[in-house]
Amino acid sequence: MRYKRYAGGDPLAPPVDIAEALDAIGEDVMAGYSPERALQEFLRRGGRDQAGLDDLARRVAEKRRELLQRHNLDGTMQQVRELLDKAVLAERGQIARDTTLDSDDAMFRDMQLNNLPPNTAAAVSELSSYDWRSREAREDYEQIKDLLGRELLDQRFAGMKQALKNANDQDRAAVNEMLGDLNELLEKHRLGEDTPEDFADFMARHGDFFPENPQDIDELLDSLAQRAAAAQRMLNSMTPEQRAELMELSAQAFGSPALMEALDRLDANLQSLRPGEDWSGSEQFGGEQGLGLGDGTGVLQDLAELDQLSEQLSQSYGGARLDDVDLDALARQLGDSAAVDARTLQQLEQALRDSGQLERGSDGNLRLTPKAMRQLGKALLRDVAQRMSGRQGQRDLRTAGAAGDLSGASRPWAFGDTEPWDIPRTLLNKALRRGDRLALDDIEVQETEARTQAAVALLVDTSFSMAMDGRWVPMKRTALALHTLIRSRFRGDHLQLIGFGRAARVMEIEELTGLDARWDKGTNLHHALLLANRHFRKHPNAQPVLLIVTDGEPTSHLEPNGEVWFSYPPHPLTIAYAVRELDNAGRLGAQTTFFRLGEDPGLARFIDSMARRVDGKVIAPELDDLGAAVVGSYLGSRSSGPAGGGYGDLWGGGGRGWWAG
Structure with a gap:
């Protein structure tokens, strides 16, 4: 493991x-x-x-x-230049102090050192056969070869630069042996001739070179190819002059051209086995901190x-x-x-x-999910309730109706409830909990009915102007809050959601809340009222409640043949169709409230006249208060229904409020 x-x-x-x-x-x-x-x-x-x-x-x-x-990519060249300058300076000093040199020899050596090419790689190459008089200078020059070898290996094997510091000939021979065995293993793998035992044997001999401890040849390949590709991207990122100088210097690594041959062979094998790596990319470095070959490859890996x-x-x-x-x-x-x-x-x-x-x-x-919709609706309803309480300065009370007939339903008790306990449910909860004593969480109360049923039609404008003017989300929040209130606290009421744009249609709450804004020319209030009146007629014993949220006058209507007719500005025929259906709603006894959004004077005059025809109300709420206005209107219309009572008590007494459950 x-x-x-x-x-x-x-x-x-x-x-x-x-x-x-x-x-x-x-x-x-x-x-x-x-x-x-x-x-x-x-x-x-x-x-x-x-x-x-x-x-x-x-x-x-x-x-x-x-x-x-x-960063920049001159780090290795800067180090080589520093070592070269140090070696030349030490050699000059030794020549000046060396009394065993005749004057001609000393002059010739000075001339060699003075005429070194300005190109670092060429200078290093020219001094490869120089007979150093200074031991310190010779050591500095040999450090150049050692540095280049360690940097080139560090490009392919992270950490090799430090691991081979002060390496001897035996260490270098071990590296060469590892490279040879690695290339043979990769070439066998490329031909499909390798076995797990080949990998195990290789790791047994050379595992110290791979501290990441790959578990199979694929892990080994991935690690090597990612770093080799980064090394290639580093080379691609250099200027042509930098690349040429580096290639010329590389031949001096460890003083062994065989090292470069082995590394070139390794790169070829890795590119063949992992062609999907980025071997051709490059980066634009523009900093002052020079990177060596190994560190630069690490940075390229970091960038990848x-x-x-x-x-x-x-x-x-x-x-x-x-x-x-x-x-x-x-x-x-x-x-x-x-x-x-x-x-x-x-x-x-x-x-x-x-x-x-x-x-x-x-x-x-x-x-x-429906569960998410319920939770979202409860959160919106709490917000609506807080706005209503803040606006009206009244306390809230959790109640399912004042004293009246039992509805047959029960619910958990909450502070402020005055309904009778549901004893069987309460004792069953205690038994299921396996408690010794009765706990508050066990108690359930019986719900009561002290109100008439309502058939509620919420008509919401879904024309594009609602979305364009920032009314889309408040409209949906309002619908979901009202839907949650009726489904959770007034389950006997019948709610229908009707969206109306160019045409109208009945929507489930999930469909309405997920509805995307779209360019829909037309505000078909006529069609929406037709659907609302159909809903009222399906529930003849319920109190009709008509709630209309809109920001525009009617601009389309439904023709007798079912076709939608559109005209802007609003056509008198379209207005007449909408008025006729509103009158029908009034004859059905609908308590009507218009929620006018926007400050258009023409819209205000139209809605005011429509409301007067059916003895309805007009509310022009701020967008943030739209939900509170609609829910408050629904509760108000229900409190004045034929049965009376029950709903007005929602604002009396103390307790947690109907929105808490």
């Missing part, structure tokens, strides 16, 4: 909290995003106290830019790793998941805190997918 450092943050930390994510996803879905996109957008943005993918990607881009702006992280964090490819993000690479490049942030996002994504809030539909796309 292989172990690695734990990078998951605090193992005792509590599970991730998905509440904030669900709220944000719900908002984006109502704004027209698909749940899949809404989830990805939240992961990109992050939360209040959680870094998102965009922040991590920004830090990756900054690290990449900083590497390029800090940063590019991979950038792609992983972008999540822009098909089938992308946060599990794709390499946490080990992120920790190497940005530190452990970045890896912890990414791990938390991974856990959050998984928790959202496993929480029952998101599900994969038959079309393969994510969607909000």
